[in-house]
Amino acid sequence: MNDKQRILIVDDEPQITRVLRRSLTTHGYDVRVASDGLAALQTFGDWSPDLVVTDLSMPGTDGLQLCRNLRAISQLPIIVLSVRGEERTKVQALDAGADDYVTKPFGMDELLARIRAALRRTQAAKLDDVASPVLEVGDFRLDLEDRRLTVKGSEVHLTPKEYDLMVYLISHPGKVLTHHTLLTAIWGGDSVEQTEYLRVFVGQLRKKIEQQPATPRYILTEPWIGYRFDPGS
Amino acid sequence: MNDKQRILIVDDEPQITRVLRRSLTTHGYDVRVASDGLAALQTFGDWSPDLVVTDLSMPGTDGLQLCRNLRAISQLPIIVLSVRGEERTKVQALDAGADDYVTKPFGMDELLARIRAALRRTQAAKLDDVASPVLEVGDFRLDLEDRRLTVKGSEVHLTPKEYDLMVYLISHPGKVLTHHTLLTAIWGGDSVEQTEYLRVFVGQLRKKIEQQPATPRYILTEPWIGYRFDPGS
DNA sequence: AGAATTTTTATAAAACATTTACGAACCTTT
DNA sequence: AAAGGTTCGTAAATGTTTTATAAAAATTCT
Numbered sequence: 001m002n003d004k005q006r007i008l009i010v011d012d013e014p015q016i017t018r019v020l021r022r023s024l025t026t027h028g029y030d031v032r033v034a035s036d037g038l039a040a041l042q043t044f045g046d047w048s049p050d051l052v053v054t055d056l057s058m059p060g061t062d063g064l065q066l067c068r069n070l071r072a073i074s075q076l077p078i079i080v081l082s083v084r085g086e087e088r089t090k091v092q093a094l095d096a097g098a099d100d101y102v103t104k105p106f107g108m109d110e111l112l113a114r115i116r117a118a119l120r121r122t123q124a125a126k127l128d129d130v131a132s133p134v135l136e137v138g139d140f141r142l143d144l145e146d147r148r149l150t151v152k153g154s155e156v157h158l159t160p161k162e163y164d165l166m167v168y169l170i171s172h173p174g175k176v177l178t179h180h181t182l183l184t185a186i187w188g189g190d191s192v193e194q195t196e197y198l199r200v201f202v203g204q205l206r207k208k209i210e211q212q213p214a215t216p217r218y219i220l221t222e223p224w225i226g227y228r229f230d231p232g233s
Numbered sequence: 234m235n236d237k238q239r240i241l242i243v244d245d246e247p248q249i250t251r252v253l254r255r256s257l258t259t260h261g262y263d264v265r266v267a268s269d270g271l272a273a274l275q276t277f278g279d280w281s282p283d284l285v286v287t288d289l290s291m292p293g294t295d296g297l298q299l300c301r302n303l304r305a306i307s308q309l310p311i312i313v314l315s316v317r318g319e320e321r322t323k324v325q326a327l328d329a330g331a332d333d334y335v336t337k338p339f340g341m342d343e344l345l346a347r348i349r350a351a352l353r354r355t356q357a358a359k360l361d362d363v364a365s366p367v368l369e370v371g372d373f374r375l376d377l378e379d380r381r382l383t384v385k386g387s388e389v390h391l392t393p394k395e396y397d398l399m400v401y402l403i404s405h406p407g408k409v410l411t412h413h414t415l416l417t418a419i420w421g422g423d424s425v426e427q428t429e430y431l432r433v434f435v436g437q438l439r440k441k442i443e444q445q446p447a448t449p450r451y452i453l454t455e456p457w458i459g460y461r462f463d464p465g466s
Numbered sequence: 467a468g469a470a471t472t473t474t475t476a477t478a479a480a481a482c483a484t485t486t487a488c489g490a491a492c493c494t495t496t
Numbered sequence: 497a498a499a500g501g502t503t504c505g506t507a508a509a510t511g512t513t514t515t516a517t518a519a520a521a522a523t524t525c526t
Contacts, residue, residue, distance in 0.1 A: 075354075087340040094346035099354065100333065107320040113327040121332065121354065124308055147409040147458065159482060160457045195503085196485075203505060214505085223492075223503075293525090392471055428514085429474075436516060447516085456481055456514065 004030040005119055006047065010040040010054035010066065011081070016104075020053065023108050024115075037061025041069055049076065051118055053111075056082035056093060064096045071097030077118035081106070135170050138231025139218075142170050156208050161186065165201055169219065169229035178226040202227060237263040238352060239280065243273040243287035243299065244314070249337075253286065256341050257348075270294030274302055278366035278377030282309065284352055286344075289315035289326065294393070297329045297421060304330035305401045305418055306368075306377070310351035314339065328422050368403050371464025372451075375403050389441050394419070398434055402452065402462035411459040435460060 007029045011017050017033045024031045032047060034040040036058045043049070052070065056063035067078055080098040082089065090101045100114050135142040141150045149156050149166060158166060164186050169177070179195050187197060206213040220228045240262045244250050250266045257264045265280060267273040269291045276282070285303065289296035300311055313331040315322065323334045333347050368375040374383045380396060382389045391399060397419050402410070412428050420430060435454075439446040453461045 087343050090340075090343050091346040094343075094350045099350055107323075110320050110323050110327075113324040117327045117332055121308075145409075146407055147455065161483070194484090197483085199504065200484085200506085203507095206505090221504075394472070427473090430472090432515060433473085433517085436518095439516095454515070 004028060005051070006030045006032070006049040007115070008040060008043055008047070008049040008052045009033045010035075010037065010052060010058070010063070012036060012055065012058045016055070016081075019108075023112075027112060029115075037063070037066035037069070040066055044070065044074070050122065051076060051115060052078045053115070054078065054080055056080055056084060056089070064093060067093065067096040067098050075122075077122060079111075079114060079118065081111075135167070137170055137173050138233050140170055140231050142167065151209055158205075158208070161201060162205055162208070166205060169227075170231070173229055173231045176222050176225055176228045180226075182226060198227070237261060238284070239263045239265070239282040240348070241273060241276055241280070241282035241285045242266045243268075243270065243285060243291070243296070245269060245288065245291045249288070249314075252341075256345070260345060262348075270296070270299040270302070273299055275378055275380070277303065277307070281366075283355070284310045284312070284348060286312045286314055286348070289313055289317060289322070297326060300326065300329040300331050301418060301421060302397060302400070305397070306404050308355075310355055312344075312347060312351060314344075325421070368400070370403055370406050371466050373403055373464055375400065384442055391438075391441065394434060395438055395441070399438060402460075403464070406462055406464045409455050409458055409461045413459075415459060431460070 005028075007024055009017055009020050009024070009031060011020075011033075012035045017035075021031050021033060032043055032049070034043050037054075038061050040052070040054065041061075044052070052066075054063045054066055061069070063080055063082070067080070070076065070078060077099045078097060079100045079102060080093045081102050081104060082093070083104045085103045093101050099118055102111060102114065133144045135144065139152045142148070144167075147163065149158055149163070165182070168182065168185050179198055180192055182198055183192050183194060187194065191197060202219055203213075206216050206219055209218055210216045218230055218232060220230055222228050238261075240257055242250055242253050242257075242264060244253075244266075245268045250268075254264050254266060265276055265282070267276050270287075271294050273285070273287065274294075277285075285299075287296045287299055294302070296313055296315070300313070303309065303311060310332045311330060312333045312335060313326045314335050314337060315326075316337045318336045326334050332351055335344060335347060366376065366378045368377065372385045375381070377400075380391075382391055382396070382399060398415070401415065401418050412431055413425055415431055416425050416427060420427065424430065435452055436446075439449050439452055442451055443449045451463055451465060453463055455461055
């Protein structure tokens with residue numbers, strides 16, 4: 001759907017950052033590393049990560065200072081990672097603005113779960129502001145969250161494959177879409193030759209969408225090339 | 234306007250709850266105690282706390298189940314407190330919707346700091362969703378306080394799992410809910426593949442809710458995807 | 467132990483994707 | 497302009513996966 005989530009790691013010990021970077025990367029995150037608080041703030045400025053994992057003790061601006069600085073300008077989740085397990089230190093970090101505090105040595109699975117939890121929260125908060133994603137073109141209105149299509153106000157039920165095809169068409173209105181493009185997009189690279197699929201599914205969509213399926217108005221054929229979706233009005 | 238923040242403590246061990254209650258109260262919070270998950274959900278509907286601190290192992294609906302049930306209807310911060318320190322357990326709890334996991338024995342100052350951190354977030358995000366004790370949509374009316382469902386005025390008895398499923402459906406009217414979503418929300422992440430559960434429980438709900446269970450009107454199936462709840466009128 | 471509930475198992479029915487078939491329309495070549 | 501080959505639209509046959517339902521087995525609660 002959208003881009004990978006961005007995580008900024010701040011630590012001056014290469015052994016730690018190497019492990020973290022690899023693990024987070026393989027779990028689908030986009031990762032960058034900064035070796036102290038100052039570098040972290042710079043990276044924050046021009047990369048705008050979704051979450052920060054930082055060590056506490058570092059040369060220069062340390063983890064506590066980094067928390068305060070980040071909190072002054074952002075609400076992104078911060079997870080502090082530290083060898084120090086004293087309660088006093090934890091309280092300091094949390095009150096400085098950290099969202100979570102994990103003591104080294106730590107289990108990678110736990111850290112990943114805590115990262116998921118933190119990101120889940122910010123995701124939820126974002127979703128409250130943004131209305132559910134809707135593709136609206138011409139006579140068509142497709143609510144991605146509800147998985148619903150309406151044409152000129154009346155709802156049309158689509159099977160999964162029909163729906164996938166429709167999403168692709170609506171996402172590229174007016175453009176000529178080659179057989180190849182559509183087949184790889186909806187059926188995957190293995191089915192590039194199966195133009196029959198397209199014929200039957202386009203036919204099915206037309207039956208459901210068009211007033212006169214025989215002389216289509218929305219899904220137009222580009223002979224020898226592919227199809228084109230004209231959303232109308 | 235400057236009401237106290239409300240914290241709900243869920244634990245069946247009086248020694249723990251007594252300490253927590255006193256400590257949190259002296260730190261300016263408004264505190265209530267529930268001794269199991271079921272009581273917690275009732276108090277939630279009744280009192281709408283700002284944060285929940287819960288034990289993991291309890292008789293009846295345990296901490297994990299409580300997390301899932303709360304997450305189905307609210308985004309309030311949940312802190313899990315447990316003697317169990319295994320990584321797997323932590324991951325389970327966090328993925329079930331917990332925001333934080335603290336291992337007993339714990340330092341009171343740390344817990345307080347973690348509570349402050351959690352509350353700070355929700356304050357900042359202004360996620361003050363007024364959790365109404367009654368969900369009322371279409372022909373349905375679900376009272377969270379006494380766990381009662383009425384359809385078109387007549388009461389329907391539901392078993393615990395049926396109830397959980399119903400709560401989730403009613404909380405997301407009109408949306409297509411994938412098998413995956415429903416299974417993780419109600420049975421937890423371990424049961425993502427057990428679509429049979431869904432089939433039998435949806436069937437059971439239909440028998441109780443629908444006039445004609447064979448041609449359902451409220452709980453609609455979206456083949457290959459999941460189900461959709463249409464609350465009617 | 468007995469009742470209620472959840473989980474597992476089995477089977478028939480339904481929804482859907484894929485494949486096949488064939489006539490019509492279209493291009494190319496002669 | 498006619499023949500041969502190709503693409504396109506449509507309907508229908510086939511096969512696979514998913515769903516509905518009942519009922520047995522296991523678990524949990526009282």
